[in-house]
Amino acid sequence: MPEPRSGRQPSRRAVLAAAGAGLGTALMASLTACSAGSGGSSEGITLTFSWWGNDDRASRTVQAVRLFEKEHPGVTVRTSNGDFGSYMQKLATQAAGGGIPDVAQLDYRQISQYAGGGALLPLGDAIRDRTIRTSEMDPEFVRTGTYEGKQYALPAGRGITGYAYDSAIYKKAGVPTPRPDRTWEEWAEANRRIAALGLKSPDGRPFAGTNDGGVNEDVFETWLRSRGGKLYAGQTELGFTEDDLTEFWALCDTLRREGAAAQAKDTVQAVTTETSPIGRGLAASDFTWDAPFPGYPDLLGDQIRFGPTPSTGGRQGSYFKPSMLFGVGSSTEHPKEAAQLVDFLLNDRRAGDILGFTRSTPPNRMVAGRVAKTLKGAELEIYRYAQEMEKYGLDAPPAAPPRGDVAIQNAFKRQYQRVAYGLATPRESARELIDEANRELRS
Numbered sequence: 175m176p177e178p179r180s181g182r183q184p185s186r187r188a189v190l191a192a193a194g195a196g197l198g199t200a201l202m203a204s205l206t207a208c209s210a211g212s213g214g215s216s217e218g219i220t221l222t223f224s225w226w227g228n229d230d231r232a233s234r235t236v237q238a239v240r241l242f243e244k245e246h247p248g249v250t251v252r253t254s255n256g257d258f259g260s261y262m263q264k265l266a267t268q269a270a271g272g273g274i275p276d277v278a279q280l281d282y283r284q285i286s287q288y289a290g291g292g293a294l295l296p297l298g299d300a301i302r303d304r305t306i307r308t309s310e311m312d313p314e315f316v317r318t319g320t321y322e323g324k325q326y327a328l329p330a331g332r333g334i335t336g337y338a339y340d341s342a343i344y345k346k347a348g349v350p351t352p353r354p355d356r357t358w359e360e361w362a363e364a365n366r367r368i369a370a371l372g373l374k375s376p377d378g379r380p381f382a383g384t385n386d387g388g389v390n391e392d393v394f395e396t397w398l399r400s401r402g403g404k405l406y407a408g409q410t411e412l413g414f415t416e417d418d419l420t421e422f423w424a425l426c427d428t429l430r431r432e433g434a435a436a437q438a439k440d441t442v443q444a445v446t447t448e449t450s451p452i453g454r455g456l457a458a459s460d461f462t463w464d465a466p467f468p469g470y471p472d473l474l475g476d477q478i479r480f481g482p483t484p485s486t487g488g489r490q491g492s493y494f495k496p497s498m499l500f501g502v503g504s505s506t507e508h509p510k511e512a513a514q515l516v517d518f519l520l521n522d523r524r525a526g527d528i529l530g531f532t533r534s535t536p537p538n539r540m541v542a543g544r545v546a547k548t549l550k551g552a553e554l555e556i557y558r559y560a561q562e563m564e565k566y567g568l569d570a571p572p573a574a575p576p577r578g579d580v581a582i583q584n585a586f587k588r589q590y591q592r593v594a595y596g597l598a599t600p601r602e603s604a605r606e607l608i609d610e611a612n613r614e615l616r617s
Contacts, residue, residue, distance in 0.1 A: 218248035219508050221515060225279035225498075226261035231532040238525040242518045249511055269293040273505030276512040280327055280499045282318065283583070285574035286409065288501070289321035295502040297325045300513040307521050310538045314570045318496050321574060322409075328520060329496030331465070331533030332542075334560055335396055335483055336492070337384075338452060338470040339459035342477040347371055352481030354490055354566040358397065361484040362425065365434035368458050375456045379437075382457040385450060386435040388426030388590040389442075391583045393461050396483050397422050399569060400491030409576040410615045416604050423600035427593055438594035447473055464560065465497055465534040468552035480552070480559050482566075492563060493571045497534035535560055578614035585610045 225235060232255045239251045254275075256264065262281070268274045274293050288294045297319075300306045306328065308316050319327035337352065344351070349364040365383025373381035387393030395405050404413035429435040436451035444450040447469045451457035460470070464480065471478040483492050500519065502512045519525055526541035531553055536542040546557050589603040589610075598606075 218250060219511055220250045220252060221277065221506075221508060221512055222252050222254070222275035223277040223515065224254045224256075224261070224265070224275045226256055226258045227279075227532070231255075234528050234530065234532055235519075238519060238522075238528045239515075241522075241524060241528070242515055245518070246511070246514065251515065274501075274503040276503055276506040276508060277515050278501055278503060279330065280501050282496055282499065283575050283579050285319060285327055285499065285501075286321050286577045287580070289324070289326040290577050293504055294326040295504045295506065295509060295512075297328065297502065297513065297516075300502075300509075300517075301325060305510060305513045306517040310521065310540050312494075312537075312539075315494060315496070315537060318571050318574060319499050319501075327499035327501035328516060329498075329537045330500050330520065331497035331531075331535060332494050332537050332560070333463050333465055333497035333534040334492055334494055334563060335392060335461065335463055336467070336480050336556075336559060337459045337483060338462050338467055338478055339481055340452070340474070340477055341479045343368060343371075343373070343458040351479075354482040354485065354563060355488040356482065356484050357488075358400070358425070358484040358486060362429060362434070365429060365459075366432060369432065369434045375454070379456065380433055381455075382436045382451065383434045384429075384436070384457055384459045385444065385452065385461060386426055386430050386438070386441040386594065387461050388423055388430070388594065389587045390461060391586045394419070394422050394586070396491035397486075398491065399493065400484070400486040400489050402489070404572060406572070406576055406579075412608065412611055412615070416601070416608050419604035419607060420601045423590060423593055423604060426590070427600055430594060438591070441594065442591065452478075463497070463534075464556040465531070467556050471552050476551075480556055482559075482563065490563070490566065490568055493568050494560070494564075495571055496537075531557070576615055578611070578617070581614050582607075582611045585614075
């Protein structure tokens with residue numbers, strides 16, 4: 175479940191966090207000092223720490239690391255970051271070649287892969303002796319970093335799914351403001367009503383109600399969970415049937431054929447907010463995560479709002495997922511100091527002021543409440559949205575996906591594209607996906 179990408183430059187977030195922490199120009203000064211500060215040291219302890227993310231996340235993370243170094247004399251942290259794709263490739267190469275960094279940012283899908291492969295250090299002892307504190311985090315959320323009953327990573331941010339939607343177009347079509355109990359049937363009808371307006375995209379093509387969620391395993395999981403199902407029944411077993419997937423893909427296929435969902439060629443091109451159907455003026459809504467949502471109003475205007483995913487009879491399928499996690503490499507020579515760095519990034523109030531919401535809502539509730547006081551606009555909207563959804567009631571998050579999930583996610587997209595281009599029926603592709611997934615999980 176990789177973090178969705180956006181090409182925007184999140185200037186507002188940098189300003190907000192800097193103001194909340196009273197950092198001002200010190201935030202930018204930290205970047206100037208980064209080269210010298212992140213080099214190795216001939217004395218004391220040197221840790222390596224890597225993550226992916228945009229420039230805003232990088233600058234604030236380095237600032238927090240420098241504060242950690244001041245609090246821990248003799249410890250130097252060598253930092254590195256990159257974009258999501260290159261970071262994942264590099265981390266996989268490091269794991270295969272002898273070890274990931276002392277502290278590494280991880281995607282939810284990587285926990286089982288790296289823990290099962292021996293690349294991550296179990297954190298149970300560090301949590302028990304309070305080197306890493308979890309008392310101000312929800313236990314069910316902390317559990318998302320476990321593999322086979324052991325804690326291997328801690329969530330660095332709490333994310334949730336929703337729909338970015340154009341409230342002006344919803345109003346024009348007579349579609350009510352989305353509620354948490356809105357059903358999938360009501361959602362589908364809303365998209366048909368928007369398509370019936372006869373609006374045109376900038377290039378003159380018909381305007382759709384939504385992006386085509388058939389390629390997105392996250393949308394399927396949300397739909398499935400709203401019906402009481404789940405993606406996985408265990409590390410080697412799927413939690414859904416061929417009939418489940420056929421029904422979901424048939425819904426998506428029907429909406430696309432009706433013009434209520436975006437065309438196949440536009441869905442394939444959607445790799446950033448800018449290239450998504452809504453970003454190109456081809457659709458009125460887009461399934462997304464809370465963290466990248468501020469990129470939508472920045473790009474398209476303040477009429478873009480964030481609303482809940484549909485339900486089945488009022489049961490929500492969304493859940494609070496770790497936007498990313500921190501883990502300690504099993505080959506580290508300094509496990510105590512690495513654990514201290516993880517704890518500092520997650521629990522220190524000053525670090526929280528610096529990091530803000532760059533990794534979604536901080537998992538530490540006290541830190542989140544403190545930082546929320548600095549939020550405005552879209553950032554404040556998604557924080558309030560998460561609070562609303564928590565009050566509405568969501569099922570507990572699942573454990574980290576099995577080791578074969580990344581391959582299954584790629585197969586999921588590929589199989590639905592066959593449906594979208596008329597190369598297979600929903601059932602044919604569902605059958606092939608099930609077979610491929612079972613082979614992957616049992617290999």
